[in-house]
Amino acid sequence: MIIPSPSTDTKPYWQAAAQGALMLRYCEACATWRHPRHTHCTCGNPLTWRQSSGKGALLSFTVVHYGLNPELAEQVPYTITLTRCAEGPQILTAMPGDHKTLRCGMAMTVSFDRVTPTVTLPRFQPAPA
Amino acid sequence: MSQAAAIIGVGESDYSWASGKTEIDMALNAIRLAIADAGLAASDIDGLMRFSFDNVPQSNVAEALGITEVRLALDSASGASSAVTLLAAAASAIAMGQAEAIVCYRSFNGRSMLRLGHMPIPPRNEEGNVLAEGASPFGGEFTGPYGMAAPSCAFGLWAQAYMQRHGISEDKMIRALGTIVTRQRDYATRNPNALMRDKPMDFDGYLKSPMLATPLRKADLCLESDGACAFVVVGKKYAQRAKTRPVYIWDTDQCLSPNYSNFFFDFTELPPRIGIGMMDRLLCRHKVRHADINVLGIYDASSSSVLYDLENLGFCGHGEAVERIADPGIAINTSGGLLAEVYLQGMNLVIELVRQLRGQAVNQVKNARFGALSVGGAQAVALLSHEVCS
Numbered sequence: 381m382i383i384p385s386p387s388t389d390t391k392p393y394w395q396a397a398a399q400g401a402l403m404l405r406y407c408e409a410c411a412t413w414r415h416p417r418h419t420h421c422t423c424g425n426p427l428t429w430r431q432s433s434g435k436g437a438l439l440s441f442t443v444v445h446y447g448l449n450p451e452l453a454e455q456v457p458y459t460i461t462l463t464r465c466a467e468g469p470q471i472l473t474a475m476p477g478d479h480k481t482l483r484c485g486m487a488m489t490v491s492f493d494r495v496t497p498t499v500t501l502p503r504f505q506p507a508p509a
Numbered sequence: 510m511s512q513a514a515a516i517i518g519v520g521e522s523d524y525s526w527a528s529g530k531t532e533i534d535m536a537l538n539a540i541r542l543a544i545a546d547a548g549l550a551a552s553d554i555d556g557l558m559r560f561s562f563d564n565v566p567q568s569n570v571a572e573a574l575g576i577t578e579v580r581l582a583l584d585s586a587s588g589a590s591s592a593v594t595l596l597a598a599a600a601s602a603i604a605m606g607q608a609e610a611i612v613c614y615r616s617f618n619g620r621s622m623l624r625l626g627h628m629p630i631p632p633r634n635e636e637g638n639v640l641a642e643g644a645s646p647f648g649g650e651f652t653g654p655y656g657m658a659a660p661s662c663a664f665g666l667w668a669q670a671y672m673q674r675h676g677i678s679e680d681k682m683i684r685a686l687g688t689i690v691t692r693q694r695d696y697a698t699r700n701p702n703a704l705m706r707d708k709p710m711d712f713d714g715y716l717k718s719p720m721l722a723t724p725l726r727k728a729d730l731c732l733e734s735d736g737a738c739a740f741v742v743v744g745k746k747y748a749q750r751a752k753t754r755p756v757y758i759w760d761t762d763q764c765l766s767p768n769y770s771n772f773f774f775d776f777t778e779l780p781p782r783i784g785i786g787m788m789d790r791l792l793c794r795h796k797v798r799h800a801d802i803n804v805l806g807i808y809d810a811s812s813s814s815v816l817y818d819l820e821n822l823g824f825c826g827h828g829e830a831v832e833r834i835a836d837p838g839i840a841i842n843t844s845g846g847l848l849a850e851v852y853l854q855g856m857n858l859v860i861e862l863v864r865q866l867r868g869q870a871v872n873q874v875k876n877a878r879f880g881a882l883s884v885g886g887a888q889a890v891a892l893l894s895h896e897v898c899s
């Protein structure tokens with residue numbers, strides 16, 4: 381399994397995921413949301429962590445059928461999705477299996493997949509109708 | 510932009526799947542051929558430029574060639590746009606009198622050493638898991654755990670959004686992509702140094718290529734390959750007495766996007782609209798029209814890049830390239846490109862444009878007068894001609 385190896389800066393993101401929360405970065409000065417990898421706003425202010433609604437819209441997706449390395453060869457097919465959170469930042473996740481019926485623009489919602497006792501991956505999937 | 514800078518020499522190593530050679534050995538091979546093609550001696554070379562991520566330092570090249578004084582050694586940090594950055598930097602340096610004969614090179618064992626299309630597996634931890642770390646768009650902590658392992662996955666995301674935005678059916682998209690792939694594979698059959706020279710592909714063959722990341726097949730993705738390219742840029746003095754027909758660097762322009770290198774999927778519009786208006790402005794500066802360009806090199810990391818670049822560069826409207834590609838009225842990637850010749854990150858496209866504008870290409874475009882290059886997903890463009898810039 382391929383698991384995230386957080387840095388000091390990104391550890392809170394994965395700790396929050398294990399608690400069932402999707403955290404994004406936020407600039408108090410600009411009232412702007414940013415992707416979790418950033419530590420500072422372009423205005424120069426340090427970013428804080430703030431919880432996302434966990435809702436968004438599907439920007440695009442692709443179904444991967446070919447194992448790009450031996451580890452992933454055991455996981456194909458899987459569907460990579462790119463979701464624009466309601467707050468703005470774009471989060472990439474994936475769903476196991478072939479979901480070719482997804483449609484760009486559809487409502488998505490986050491869930492949390494505990495893949496090992498210590499690692500939880502946020503995953504976006506279509507919001508229930 | 511200098512009006513006098515010209516490419517007067519080009520050189521390539523053998524292209525292969527497993528060179529069995531070091532990258533410096535391949536680089537020196539290509540560089541020596543380029544210097545000989547230019548009719549110069551190694552001692553005439555006073556500038557050396559390369560991609561920042563090339564493993565062959567200028568100092569080692571200079572030492573091996575016996576160049577004791579290098580006036581200018583530069584690295585391009587613009588990633589996939591570097592082929593144009595090197596043209597721009599070399600032409601500017603020539604115009605400023607910083608050097609008189611500059612070798613630009615790229616050497617890469619991109620199959621036998623580092624395969625960019627396949628996320629390398631780092632060491633496992635004690636539980637047997639692979640640790641994905643860092644902010645890389647491919648295999649980093651926010652991407653690797655989700656199987657986002659190579660640019661092909663990003664290109665799949667872009668293509669799916671492109672189809673939906675413009676209401677393009679899957680059939681129509683596949684037809685357009687297949688047209689690009691089969692055409693370049695056909696070009697490659699006549700190019701003795703192309704890696705796919707013995708592997709023509711018809712549309713049925715294209716459909717049989719395994720699906721990689723929908724809607725893109727393996728045949729839609731560029732090669733992973735070994736080889737080296739080099740070319741020599743000079744000013745008026747050497748251009749006038751070159752033994753080949755000089756190919757002048759009329760102009761270049763660049764609009765590097767940090768998103769392109771850092772986080773492929775931060776673009777809010779997919780595929781990203783990069784370089785809109787850049788080609789129009791460049792052509793306008795020289796009173797050249799799109800229709801005057803006879804041959805085009807497009808950085809075809811994926812066949813789909815050809816569609817997006819045609820649109821972003823103004824050769825057709827957004828969403829129209831799937832139709833236009835059937836009869837684009839312009840020859841594209843006539844060596845086979847990155848899909849079928851070799852993956853040397855656009856440097857091989859420069860060499861092919863030089864051959865075309867000299868009238869020496871294997872798939873020669875009749876009376877080719879203007880060639881244009883677009884690299885890095887339309888982040889950087891160049892205009893070349895065998896005529897002196899007026």
Ligand SMILES: [Zn+2]
Pocket residue numbers: 407408409410411412421422423424425
């Ligand atoms: Zn701010």
